[in-house]
Amino acid sequence: MQILKAVVQPLISQALSTMGVENLPLDKMLQPSRELDQGDLALPCFPFSKRLGMPPNDIAEALAKHVAEHPAIGEVNGVNGYLNIRANPQWLVEQLMAIGVQGGDSKKNRAVLIEHTSANPNGPFHVGRARNAILGDTLVRLHRLYGNDVTAEYYVDDMGKQVAVLAWALEHLSEEDVAAQLEGKEPANPVWKGKADHERVRWYQAAQALRQDSENSKEIEEKIGTMVHASEHGDEHVLASFESAYQPVLDGMLTTLGRLGINFDRFTKESIFVTNGDVGRLMERLGTLEINGEADNGAQFLDLGARGLKGKTEFFYRRGDGSSLYATRDIAYHMWKWTMEGDLINVLGEDHKLQAKQVGMTLEELGHKRPEVVFYSFIKLPEGKMSTRRGNVVFMDDLLEEAKEQAAVVVRELRPQYDEEKIATIAEAVGTSAVRFNIIKVSPEKGFTFRWEDALTFEAGSAPFIMYSHTRACSIRRRIESDVGPIDTLLEHGVQSPVDLPDSLVTLLRILSIHHDCLEKAVNDHRPHLFAEHMLRLANSYNAFLNECYILSDGEVNQFYLWISETARSVMHAGMEGLGLVALDEM
RNA sequence: GGGCGUGUAGCACAGCUGGAUAAUGCACCGGCCUCCUAAGCCGGAGAUCGCGGGUUCGAAUCCUGCCACGCCCGCCA
CATH class of the missing domain: 3.40.50.620 (HUPs)
Structure with a gap:
């Protein structure tokens, strides 16, 4: 989480120097936490344990006490020799409102x-x-x-x-x-x-x-x-x-x-x-x-x-x-x-x-x-190397047709109210997106065996899973526009973040806060699958948020939830564009 | 023979510029639809990270040997 790191790194550096440690390659050592439940940033304290003559865990705990307070920091603690820093969700909200998901300076433009x-x-x-x-x-x-x-x-x-x-x-x-x-x-x-x-x-x-x-x-x-x-x-x-x-x-x-x-x-x-x-x-x-x-x-x-x-x-x-x-x-x-x-x-x-x-x-x-x-x-192919000469090939045109057909079967079953024209539009988008995603989600150097059942999977871990999250956001938007009024009007005076934020909302917030980091890494390292994986996490956290937080209940709109939903919707839309997935409004 | 790459739960796959309990999906087990799309959400079980040595406070990650698989080693494109 770069936005948090920018704030926290100097504070940790200060804390370290009061403990007598200087000139650490802190930028490299302060890393994103491995697991979400550990926090947002982590600093392993093992390397300077010898220098301080203290066990890593004691350093971590002492360090946690020395890090100056800051609105960005929600929680600091020392566990198992790691200094863990968790962002303050309220601060993340402010950052998102102020600078969006761009995370500050992305004026690359090469x-x-x-x-x-x-x-x-x-x-x-x-x-x-x-x-x-x-x-x-x-x-x-x-x-x-x-x-x-x-x-x-x-x-x-x-x-x-x-x-x-x-x-x-x-x-x-x-x-x-x-x-x-x-x-x-x-x-x-x-x-x-x-x-x-x-x-x-x-x-x-x-x-x-x-x-x-x-x-x-x-x-x-x-x-x-x-x-x-x-x-x-x-x-x-x-x-x-x-x-x-x-x-x-x-x-x-x-x-x-x-x-x-x-x-x-x-x-x-x-x-x-x-x-x-x-x-x-x-x-x-x-x-x-x-x-x-x-x-x-x-x-x-x-x-x-x-x-x-x-x-x-x-x-x-x-x-x-x-x-x-x-x-x-x-x-x-x-x-x-x-x-x-x-x-x-x-x-x-x-x-x-x-x-x-x-x-x-x-x-x-x-x-x-x-x-x-x-x-x-x-x-x-499972039968071996693809070869036109031996007739051992799957043509893209055939795959896309089959993908569309399979998608249409699913749409017909799930949405019996849709007419055939709508089904065809959705099926085309779902089919082509699923095919792209199936290939892009694995790292390029890995050997890839094409299997129909994988390419035509529309569940979690697939393009339709991401597309579906996006359509849910669109659906809510439509519902509110028709039942309550224009979204822009609802949000025009800004929103107030409640003091207590539900867990699922905080998770979504944290995923949104690393969106730009993930994009940056995918672009600079030429590893699109990392961004694909991030989009899956984003979709998942959005779904969880929706499940827990009712934006519209008894005709009342929760403005803050709506704002988060709209933010996630636009981020998902842009991210899907980046992966070449079709961002439908309904499916 | 030489060069490059891959080897992680039953399957697929992430992590590989060294750091915590190895992440995710499918499949499996158990919960959740009088409320915004259940293509969903929550929980559980499942991994001697190909094998052996080494470096290190610490190795899936670095070094080394071996094994398996893929690609390349044209005065082809």
Whole structure:
């Protein structure tokens, strides 16, 4: 609890010096309590026990007596060698009224460029790919909530083998060819007929099969190789044919993401850095570096082992034929990104760790900073790794449909009075939010196994749980507006906090008071799951508050309770926005 | 073989810049709807924190060895 710490730390420092202890790293030692019932802040007294020649518990107790009184402090005590400080609830109320939940100074406002998703535009999103998009978009939203100026960017891989295969297939294969080639495999889902990502991926798959084994495979490979080569040398005709092949696929993928509330500010094509000469100039420059090396056929690499890289130390950036590699273009892309104000954050799968390291080291070698990278582990199915080729995939589109359907079943059962249109609206919001939350609530480095029953859980610990708390706050608001009068009028003259506050209200107050701390940590450490967890606690404490404190009883409004409820409602609303959950008024 | 990551109740997961009784959800047991949405609230039971050593007043957290799983080690993207 930063607002309390700011007040209390100097007081403790004083108390310590009267006891003869100076120069402690108090800022680091004074930490948020582990458990709510211990207090709000705790100072372990073990480290200076020797210096004082006293047992930690005696120090804690003595310290508790020496800390000066302050309106912010509700209770100070020494237990088990810890000095525990509990905030005065009345003071917390005053702070909330005065400065809101922002906790004081959040004038960060840095410019941040977040690159995420950037999936090859060759087929529909599956759940495995979606972790990147959901993680990336949540980072974007949380940075914005925090007050940063964010650009969300999709780096479009518009050259190279994958798009080349797609372009070749669309040019050379008829619908019949594709159908014949994919016979025996799972047929296209008719639900997605007309959605280019689902349709064109079949051409891609057919081409992949033909490349693998057919009498023409050698010929096909040569043709594709020529196209790739041309694209890597910036051949505009070939690049244009690639674009007309992948753009509808990309549009389909973006439709899926849009349904999850994921949008981008900018799309940057990889090929730009080839056609504008950046990549050529970069390779020239890399060639002059002292760690540059050259293979027999003229291919060039950097010896990153000389800079401490372990394992494979040669980092190739130029092929024997003079063309660039993906990583080379990535470096040019990053140099371009660094020409803009602000920090860079990339969201990448764990398979890109080595590559990211190579790119980062090369950037440093060139005098640039490394971008910050958030890595995530892959999502797999209980049957194993997701693979389009083996038909072992869950498409995002199918998951979202299923989630909506399951949510609709629940809504119909719980709210028989709602009409189908309303049910559909709620089900869509609940379904998509649940899917996002299910993925964002676990830390990125943890391996994730996708299970339908987890993704479609709507109980405590899920997005709908948070959404539900918010709708209850909205519901109360509506009730009061219709039965009593406008909320603004009710609260316009300020509210008086009662002397005795119910436990559940105090808990809610304390959770609200650390809201900003949690957001800050989630943003700065790139750990959105921490904020997701905090939102669950907030929703839980709001529910408990509602259960205990009747805002409206016998036609009388308790103004203070109403004020707390309204504060929580707006905080929940903003927090949900930050997680990409749809904040419904009714559900 | 080398590099990186993960291993915490039956299941899932938080805590990992060292600190108290290891948090939360599901499942399990028991309470709570004449009152603002019970998708809820309250309580209970359930954990040798992968295994062994070490550092420390104190280790899930740091070091080290081992085991299991994942990812990477292309002049692919």
